[in-house]
Amino acid sequence: MSDHFSTARVSLVDRTAASGPARALLDQIHGAFGTTPNMFRAVANSPAALQSMWAAFGALGGGVVGAALGEQIAVAVANRNACDYCLAAHTALGRKAGVSGEALAAAQSGESADPRTAAVLRFALQLVNQRGQVDAADVQALRDQGLSDEHIVEIVAHVALNLFTNYVNVALAVPVDFPGVKLRPGR
Structure with a gap:
């Protein structure tokens, strides 16, 4: 950390x-x-x-995932990777995108009161935890929430971009210049 x-x-x-x-x-x-x-x-x-x-x-x-969900994905991935920088930045950007503080705190643990958002965050964290080695049932869980192939591919892209930013900030010890947010313990 x-x-x-x-x-x-x-x-x-x-x-x-x-x-x-x-x-x-x-x-x-x-x-x-x-x-x-x-x-x-x-x-x-x-x-x-x-x-x-x-x-x-x-x-x-400019994609179909949208700013609010994109920021929740970013917060979940940042928390999982213990990236203080990205957690702080995407919490601020998430609030700017209209996501409540409570929803952003829940997203840190991959949770949401909204079933569609919860499915996306679960999938995002599965990608991180399993290094992309998800199975057909994991993808189907997204389809069951009404997400299209366009959404699914874009969710993978969001996770990949966040891994890039997390690794930059953690590996290179980039000083946080956004209001700090406390990491939540992993599940």
Whole structure:
């Protein structure tokens, strides 16, 4: 687990000192957030990785899963991977997307009062826990909640993107620059 006041294990690229593709992407990110979150500053050490991450956020942000459910998936995956950074960021973004604090806290444990959301969070955590080795019944549980193949593939994409961000933040000890959220014990 990372220390909120740790020093990053890679440099945090200063947007105003960056050049080329990294600068252009960091300017877009700064425009979207009104600041440049530390995670993107760390990833900016590789313009290719930053472009990949930012494009994935953009593409999935316009998908069928929607912002609220996407943030609940992110919170569940972050909690499971003990990623303080992503848990804090996606709790803030989840609230901005209209998800209640109670629903976000439940999502940390892969739970929801809504059966459809609960099925999605269960599936997301199965993907993480079983390294993708889910079976037909796990996928069918999503279909039983009215989710299409488009939803199912997009849920896998959300989990994969969150694994990318979790690994960046945990492995590279990126300092949290969002309001902290307490991890919940795993089930």
